[in-house]
Amino acid sequence: MGPRAIRRKARELVEIxxxxxxxxxxxxxxxxxxxxxxxxxxxxxxxxxxxxxxxxRALAAEYARNPEITLDQTVFYRFFRHERVRSVGCxxxxxxxxxxxxxxxxxEPRFAxxxxxxxxxxxxxxxxxxxxxxxxYDQAEGTNTRDPFGDGPHPWYDPGExxxxxxxxxxxRRLYHALEKGYHPLRHRGYPGVTLxxxxxxxxxxxMGNGHHRMAILSHLGHASLRVMLPLDxxxxxxxxxxxxxxxxxxxxxxxxxxxxxFNAFFECNGRERIEHLGLPTVY
Numbered sequence: 001m002g003p004r005a006i007r008r009k010a011r012e013l014v015e016i017x018x019x020x021x022x023x024x025x026x027x028x029x030x031x032x033x034x035x036x037x038x039x040x041x042x043x044x045x046x047x048x049x050x051x052x053x054x055x056x057r058a059l060a061a062e063y064a065r066n067p068e069i070t071l072d073q074t075v076f077y078r079f080f081r082h083e084r085v086r087s088v089g090c091x092x093x094x095x096x097x098x099x100x101x102x103x104x105x106x107x108e109p110r111f112a113x114x115x116x117x118x119x120x121x122x123x124x125x126x127x128x129x130x131x132x133x134x135x136x137y138d139q140a141e142g143t144n145t146r147d148p149f150g151d152g153p154h155p156w157y158d159p160g161e162x163x164x165x166x167x168x169x170x171x172x173r174r175l176y177h178a179l180e181k182g183y184h185p186l187r188h189r190g191y192p193g194v195t196l197x198x199x200x201x202x203x204x205x206x207x208m209g210n211g212h213h214r215m216a217i218l219s220h221l222g223h224a225s226l227r228v229m230l231p232l233d234x235x236x237x238x239x240x241x242x243x244x245x246x247x248x249x250x251x252x253x254x255x256x257x258x259x260x261x262x263f264n265a266f267f268e269c270n271g272r273e274r275i276e277h278l279g280l281p282t283v284y
Contacts, residue, residue, distance in 0.1 A: 015189065016186055016187060016189070019186060019189040020186050023186065023191070026229065026232075030230075031229060031230045031232060031236075032191065032227060032228070032229055032230075033227070033228060033230065034225050034226070034227050034228075035194065035206045035225060035226060035228055036224065036225045037049070037215075037218075037219045037223060037224055037225060037226065038050065039204055039205055039206045040194070040205075040206050040208060040215055040219070040226070041054075041205050041206070041207055041208070041266060041270070042054065042207065042208050042212055043121065043207055043208070043209070044091070044094045044095060044156070045095060045265055045266045045269040045270065045271065046270070046271035046274075047269075047270035047271055048215060048216060048219040049270055051270060051272065052270030052271050052272055053270065053271035053272040053274070053275045053282050054216050054219075054271055055076050055079055055080070055271075056076075056168075056172060056212060056213055056216035056217070057216040057217070057219050057220050057284065058074075058075050058076055058079075058282070058283040058284060059074060059075075059076040059168070059169070059172050060172060060176050060216060060217045060220040061220050061283050061284040062074050062075065062076070062283055063172065063173055063176060064176065064220065071165060071166065071169045074169075075275075075280055075281055075282075075283050076165075076168075076169075077165060078280055079275065079278065079280055080155065080159055080160045080165055081160045081165075082160075082278050082280070084097060084278060085097070085159050085160060085278070086159050086160040087159075088156065088159050089113075089134060089135065089136030089137075090110045090111055090112055090113060090134070090136060090137075091110075091111040091112065091113055091114075091115065091116065091262070092104065092110050092111060092262075093110075094113070094156070095262065095265045095269065096265070097274045097277065097278075098273045098274045098276075098277035102261070108254055108255060108258040109253060109254055111130075111248075111254075111262070112130070112132035112133070112134060112136075112137045113132065113133055113134040113136075113137065113156055113157075114130050114131040114132045114133045114134070114145075115129060115130025115131070115132050115248075116130060116248075116262065117243075117246045117247070117248045117249055117254055117258070117259035117262055117263065118238045118246040118247060118248075118259075118263075119246070119247040119248070121195045121207065121209050121231075122209075122231060122233070122234075123231065123233040123234040126234060126247065127247075129247045129248060129251075129253075130247075132145065133145035133146075133154065133157060134156065134157055134158075135157060135158045145157070146158075153167055155168055171213060172213060172217070175213050175214060175217055176217050179214065179217050179218060179221060180221065183218060183223070185227065190211075191211070191227055191228055191229040192208060192209075192210060192211025192212075192214055192215050192226065192228045192229065193208075193209040193210045193211060193228065193229045193230075193231065194206040194207055194208055194209060194228045194229070194230065194236070195207045195209065195230070195231065195236050195237070195238065196230070196236060196237045196238070197237075197238050197240075197263065197266050197267075198237055198238070198239045198240065199240045199267065200240050200241050203267060205266045205267060206228065207266065211228070215228075220284070238263070240260070240263060243256055243259055243260060243263070244256065246259055
């Protein structure tokens with residue numbers, strides 16, 4: 001190893017030590033916590049629990065079983081290309097895909113993708129009522145939200161659109177190979193982020209934000225729990241007992257009952273009810 005490589009390794013080690021110290025402070029402050037995979041779900045209630053179904057975990061499982069499989073042979077592909085999934089235009093459509101009558105209420109407003117009765121998953125989204133995106137939203141508002149996070153097309157922007165599916169296929173395979181060799185969050189200086197939903201009885205769900213692919217793959221690889229980061233700019237907790245203070249309830253945009261119906265869907269739904277409703281195999 002030459003002098004330049006030695007200096008590069010030394011700088012990397014210094015950065016890892018600094019991040020480890022910062023992570024230690026965050027853990028003592030309660031911002032870095034360990035959660036069981038059984039509690040992890042995504043922003044549309046596709047769970048990583050053993051009795052749930054998550055499309056990224058399913059994709060990792062199929063690829064691990066058969067590295068020669070092609071995208072169009074996967075359940076992931078069949079799920080997103082299903083006509084019911086392709087018709088999803090809002091949060092209600094997606095959460096209640098298996099119960100269409102609950103999805104389309106005549107008496108309640110529909111929540112755009114990226115919006116929730118409590119607002120969203122960041123401090124800014126809490127204050128603004130969410131971060132709406134999606135094909136249906138753009139058609140109604142004349143906006144362009146195809147890439148809301150700046151790192152590629154969102155799989156739910158236009159469900160089943162081939163560029164999006166191919167992007168997810170490439171990303172999942174690349175991450176699978178990296179994580180198969182070992183998971184080193186300190187080396188990469190980053191932990192997955194979550195927001196906690198908490199019922200009055202103390203029951204919790206950890207809703208994945210950044211790190212969804214990573215957590216899904218690690219779940220498939222057998223990790224029973226994972227260290228995750230709560231938001232640094234607000235509590236990171238959406239509590240059922242504070243429903244009257246949720247953004248869209250407080251402003252009268254939706255009823256308390258509808259708000260709680262959406263909140264409770266994250267505890268009652270785990271993804272399996274939707275994949276089975278479509279008549280597709282769960283894979284794992």
